[in-house]
Amino acid sequence: MSMITVEHLGKVYPVALKQPGLRGTLSHFWRRQFRQIEAVKDISFQIQPGEVVGFLGPNGAGKTTTLKMLTGLIHPSGGQVRVAGQEPFQRHPAFLEKITLVMGQKQQLLWDLPALDSLRINAAVYGIPDREFRRRVDELTEMLSLHGKLQQPVRKLSLGERMKAELLAALLHQPQVLFLDEPTLGLDVNAQVSVREFLREYNRRFDATILLTSHYMADITALCDRVLLIHQGQLIYDGNLHGLLDRFAPYRQVRLELAQPEPPERLAIYGEIEDITGRDVRLIVQRSELTQSITQILADLAVLDMTITDPPVEEIIGRVFQAGKI
Amino acid sequence: MALIWRQIRVFLSVYYAYMVEYRAELVLWVLANSLPLIMMGIWVEASQGGQFDLDPIQFARYFISVFFVRQLTIVWVVWEFEKEVVEGKLSPRLLQPIDPVWHHVAGHISERLARLPFTVVLLVLFFVLYPQAVWVPSLGQVGLAAIAILAAFILRFLIQYTFSMFAFWTERATAIEQVWFLFYLFLSGMIAPLELFPDAVRTVILWTPFPYLVYFPAGLLSGLNVNLYQGLGVILFWCLLSFGVNRWLWRRGLKHYSGMGA
Structure with missing residues (x-):
């Protein structure tokens, strides 16, 4: 019961x-x-x-x-x-x-x-x-x-x-x-x-x-x-x-602190740009491409700090509604 | 039965500890209710010059009794209940298998016990300053007054708790209490004993709950001529009426309750 x-x-x-x-x-x-x-x-x-x-x-x-x-x-x-x-x-x-x-x-x-x-x-x-x-x-x-x-x-x-x-x-x-x-x-x-x-x-x-x-x-x-x-x-x-x-969060949020500012077009190749403030960058990267993107970023750019997080629940739900239905 | 006894013991001991946390506030509360002492000064002075049914000593004894009765029958449940409803604090209480009112009852009784020593000190001080007013009520008088004080407290609590129920709809139940307090002030015998009211007015007032909240117990204690049976009968009637209305509003109010902020 x-x-x-x-x-x-x-x-x-x-x-x-x-x-x-x-x-x-x-x-x-x-x-x-x-x-x-x-x-x-x-x-x-x-x-x-x-x-x-x-x-x-x-x-x-x-x-x-x-x-x-x-x-x-x-x-x-x-x-x-x-x-x-x-x-x-x-x-x-x-x-x-x-x-x-x-x-x-x-x-x-x-x-x-x-x-x-x-x-x-x-x-x-x-x-x-x-x-x-x-x-x-x-x-x-x-x-x-x-x-x-x-x-x-x-x-x-x-x-x-x-x-x-x-x-x-x-x-x-x-x-x-x-x-x-x-x-x-x-x-x-x-x-x-x-x-x-x-x-x-x-x-x-x-x-x-x-x-x-x-x-x-x-x-x-x-x-x-x-x-x-x-x-x-x-x-x-x-x-x-x-x-x-x-289904709705097949991506991770990657936060970077760079040694020097980079132009958006240079960063766009690693993932979707969420925000750029000076040397602080937030990228959205598909989970399937995460390892490859990180390797590439570390190889190409001078990175001081990096964190990878799950997107917040609010954001996942936001995506659910963008999709319109389950 | 053993469970109820244990609940009473634990509730009283915990709420007593809670009240004693506010020592300074307790003294201020006792002093804040010294209106009867001011009224005493006015009436004793007036009765020395004019013709009244009571002499100065009777006035003094009546008002010191009013002071004592007021100390033991103070009720503030409407302010607390309104806060609980508006801030959603009623919710955790509703989830327990005991009516939330018992928390308030325990709080009120414990506060009385915590306040009593300060009240007694003030009474002693008063009699030292004004020894002519000293009187020793008979055992029977004390017993009846004790019953009347308890009944006055129950009645005042039931009426105010019934006003509290309006917090479910208006969210400002204290406004009702404040209007009520105006009538209470004049008709309860706090400003003047009922002996001084015109006969017709007094007859009408004696069917309302007001005089039984102050005048009736204070009169019994100070030896005025009060109608015991009518008094107890009227108190019982108003208690039953408030209780009935209270439970009816409580059930309707809960359906209306939205647990704001919680």
């Missing part, structure tokens, strides 16, 4: 419209006009127990709205959702005990107290016995390398430590379904890696189902075999990550 079943899910928001200027303000005060925004349109998918699925889309695509409907925070305008055998919006305790939602920009820990105090509240809320509470805190502290941090006031923790403490709080009741909205937002590379490793380990240890959104391609490539791609509220791709990358 699927852990998450979504059928023809939709959400329509009324959004107040206002013209700029005093006239707009006055007419907004007297007669407010609304426009109906379709944030999510007729989405359907299923996720099996233990699956880790990446949820991708540009800002405003409807990812967060969908997550909010899956967790029961907002009421769907249409369609059906079942998570762990329950209808989320009913917010039945049996449902709430099985899920968690982590939002990178939001926090649930009490700011002025040590994280341990907030954890005690959570333990009481979920009815976790004292001994079991200590065991789980120890286990999660170990997995997240948070030794000695839980006794400090939350406001004194670094962003990375705070995010990990938030994760700990969100997972204390050992949920079976994890909804993660930008769980690594704003973290440095080391912290991102450790959060990612933790999630992979949590998934393995508890056979948890994970649905995560992220702007960091590395999060998705490290954790998810399957991705859902959403744009303007519609689901446009559901399948294997590699298939998507091969």
Whole structure:
């Protein structure tokens, strides 16, 4: 049986419209006009127990709205959702005990107290016995390398430590379904890696189902075999990550710092020029030609520094839309 | 049952720790609510010259009781709830299998415990400066006043929490509370005891919730002649009404909630 079943899910928001200027303000005060925004349109998918699925889309695509409907925070305008055998919006305790939602920009820990105090509240809320509470805190502290941090006031923790403490709080009741909205937002590379490793380990240890959104391609490539791609509220791709990358990002971004500026026509032979600023150059190179191009560049030009990166998710999605369809 | 008891214990101890973090603020909050003491000065002075139903000592005892009752029945849930709705902070609370209101209740009760020592110090200071006003209420009076104070707190909390629900639609529920506060100020007995109101006005006011938030418990404590049964009956009626409206708005509000910013 699927852990998450979504059928023809939709959400329509009324959004107040206002013209700029005093006239707009006055007419907004007297007669407010609304426009109906379709944030999510007729989405359907299923996720099996233990699956880790990446949820991708540009800002405003409807990812967060969908997550909010899956967790029961907002009421769907249409369609059906079942998570762990329950209808989320009913917010039945049996449902709430099985899920968690982590939002990178939001926090649930009490700011002025040590994280341990907030954890005690959570333990009481979920009815976790004292001994079991200590065991789980120890286990999660170990997995997240948070030794000695839980006794400090939350406001004194670094962003990375705070995010990990938030994760700990969100997972204390050992949920079976994890909804993660930008769980690594704003973290440095080391912290991102450790959060990612933790999630992979949590998934393995508890056979948890994970649905995560992220702007960091590395999060998705490290954790998810399957991705859902959403744009303007519609689901446009559901399948294997590699298939998507091969089709829409068969290229790499090559950044060069040259010893001296070179004319664009000289650089164009190595790849598509994305940007030239003085001696800094950004090229787009097809993956199939990458090795050959790099060899050629190093042979022909005086290069001080070079980095090769995956294109950002936003860019891949941009290409998907340029193509018009999947 | 054991679970509920543990939840109460943990909530209170954690929120007490939270409130004690703001020591300086607590003292300022106690002082900020000294309007009854100012009113006392005015009425004691006035009653020495004019003809009123209460003598200066009765005025002093009434207003010091008002001060005490106010300290124990302060409610600010609408400001916190509005912030939670507008900033989307309600979302994590909604995901827990416990009604979010219990966080606010625990916060309010803990704040009371943290504030109490400062209140007592101020009371002692007052009686040292004004020993004529010292009185010892009977045990029965204290018991009834305690019940009335608790009831006043519950009623004020329920009404304000009901106003809070409008945050789901207007995003500025505090404006409602501010209009309400104007009536509260004049009709609750905070500016003047109800004895000084014209009879007809007083009869009408006694069916509204206002006098039971301040005048009723303060009157019981300071030994004024209040109608106990009518008081408890009216409080119960308004509590049930607010509770019903509150739950109805809560369910409708959640359907309207969009988890802004979250």
